[in-house]
Amino acid sequence: MNRYYLAIDIGASSGRHILAHMECGKMVLEEIYRFPNGMIEQDGELVWDIDTLFEEIKLGMKKCKEMNKIPVSVGIDTWAVDFVLLDELDRRMGNAVAYRDTRTEGMDEEVYQIISEEGLYEVSGIQKQIFNTIYQLMALKKKHPEQLIKAKKLLMIPDYFHYLLTGKAVTEYTNATTTQLVSPETKTWNWDLIKKLGYPEEIFQDIQMAGTELSNLSEQIQQEIGYDCKVILPATHDTASAVVAVPSNQEHNLYISSGTWSLMGTELLEANCSPVSREHNFTNEGGYNYRYRYLKNIMGLWMIQSVKREIAENLSFGEICDRASKSTITSIVDCNDKRFLAPFNMTIEVQNACRESGQQVPKDISEVAAVVYNSLAICYAHTMKEIEDITGVNYDRIHIVGGGANAEYLNRLTAKFTRKKVYAGPTEATAIGNITTQLIAFEELTDLQGARKCIYESFAISVY
Template sequence: MTARIHADRVELSEVHRFANRPVRAAGTLHWDILSLYQGILDGLRKAGPVGSIGIDSWAVDYGLLDSSGRLIGNPVHYRDDRSSGVMERVVAEVGASAMYEVSGLQFLPFNTVYQLMADRGSLERAETLLMIPDLLTYWLTASIGAEVTNASTTGLYDVRTGDWARPLMSRLGIPDTIFPPLRRPGSPAGTLRPGVATETGLTSVPVIAVASHDTASAVAAVPAAGPRFAYISSGTWSLVGVELPAPVLTDESRTANFTNEAGLDGTTRYLRNVMGLWILQECLRAWGDPELSGLLAAAERARPFGALIDPDHPSFLPPGDMPGRIAAYCERTGQRAPSGPAEVVRCVLESLALAYRRALGDAVRLSGHDVKVIHIVGGGARNALLCQMTADATGLPVQAGPVEAAALGNALVQARAQGLVSDIRELVRRSEPITAYEPSGDQTAWSAAAGRLSGH
């Protein structure tokens, strides 16, 4: 994506799109990181002259470099099962409270710390650990560093001090020497290697450390006009939460499985991961990728609250036959399984809206941060039915958009670092169309459905 900054708006353009296809080899699910890097080079070549470059990506996954700076194997995908059972063993050894009071991180089986505990053999040969955007930045620039918003998703970052949690690393037997110096969003991350400059036609272009966790970039671009807002970064995952000046590290927060991740300018993204549109995406794949608009129209006409699922149930995490798993979940919980794709889509979207209601209610209760409006950003902002259901389920107005929030946040952090932008959110409000949804329908029915879901 390229962004052109004007005095009163930003124009975002798609330059190059390429597939991100994980590959299973010898039983392990990997990211095809070399293919992704080649896609980036192709995109930079097509982009033409630019003022700077920034990279954001998903969280928790990493690459390991040996003493020569070479990658030790393709990075493993967080949906691989290599860390199955590891979280439980580590938490039993260290203690949930001890881990949470340091990292403030939601307990998820694929967090970097648990992947590392399952990757001992590679650790013995590793000189450096780089999160995915930091690895790509290294290949572009030869510069090594760790941007804090992604570092904060590892479980090995101390949210109280803003530095690596070295005592915790020592206790777990993870060498702290492999973790590079931290970078803050907006700081320089080097310039293109000569070979990269030649290959892309770009010379002396700075690479800037942005909020490299895509959710952090997306939240930076939330077009909020005041502090009393919640956000849902809605895509494959739904990240549901509020923006705070400091982390919440109480026992109640830990028990509710909320996460404290670093945001732009020292803020805390206090949120819960909800499984998100991954469930719907896998259903569509199982059905042969039918046109979604027709399914959504049929789902809107389907009977409400026929069946409900807990989107965060572990059975919905791996790839596979998602409609079959939904049916099996319904059978286990004494419900009639949805009949046909329209009912399945209705079930998934209502269940997501209820999960959002639950997460937002907990976020407000645990943080004391009052919320007046919900901003939905990312791909899910296009899904009008889900946006309306979210307004109905929560009883709060929803502002949907921008869709490309992560790309906007990435570009505008770069622009701010160069003195081209002062207020990122104001510029987003001026530039992007926002769709408003007001609560409607029967709140009593949504409350009853929430009670059903909590009973699962």
């Protein structure tokens, strides 16, 4: 009889429940439920509809009961940096504000009055992103200090969902590091920094590593969904789970976790918090088993997702990719320009960027998409060169994992501009990494090395 494991993977635009089991030494996946997600405007803020998301989590878990495939464990991963605050009665305070909200504008300067940008990188190793939790908390301190005064718990989004399932409040390590408040040396909260910034110490929960058994489901949840199972902490930051699923046991791997964001980097056993690393805006985010994901955020397929919604809603991503491959436009934009983070209209923003730089202005979906794909691939090539220069390693291949691994044209462009062999897949890397952590916890897989060998043998990998 199969033993099932459930990964609940929630991204910025959708979430899904992936059920998995082992069969003849290979991992077998089955998507059993999918639901939409997205930021909404509420009280003048861009927020996540947390209550609806949790109802969707439970609906998908009920599907397991209906299918008579009850999992032995479940784990939830989401995006990083965002959080909720709970009061003394464990009631949520305020909105679950999304990272693309403008509340953090100017908050970097407020933080740098207390600790310099250089000093902050030295003690955190985390790249500057204006939406990092450290700046979100400063926005609360300046604009809604009453919330911080009354708060008793801070939980990252996946930690909050785990709390709702079990009643146990902890912070998982990989997501905790994205707050910019965790020390890469002690691998726990940087209490000195937290005190200097004036954030209440009591709100920060114990940090636990991915693979930790959190608890069984609470009695209330058991009654609601019709069964009990273990909750195993995966690498709750979706990129961290995706990196777990990079199907290679080479000593040095270069990867792109390709989705709404493109996260390009390598794995290190020690953080690189050097001035050179900071100048190139690389981050040392926590990974599984205290590895470091040494990477750079690149705007990613968010640009294509936005353009599709604006001018090609009826086309699939595959069709958009195919049309772009037939375009001859050569215009390029800087994908990492903040103008593309949350523009009113992405298509117009891309067109304006081309016009302002004296290049051909793309007119239709074929040309706009071609500009985006070519710009992304060139950005990958520049980032790869930076990584090689900083680490002193000459990588012979790039592994592209996540939904973007399906973008054949982008994969070919990446191979062309980087002059590296590109291995694309698996596409469900985040869910696979989530499940992998559970499988290791239950000793169905021995360790990360054995798991990556299993992943390579279980899923299709395309080579360019």
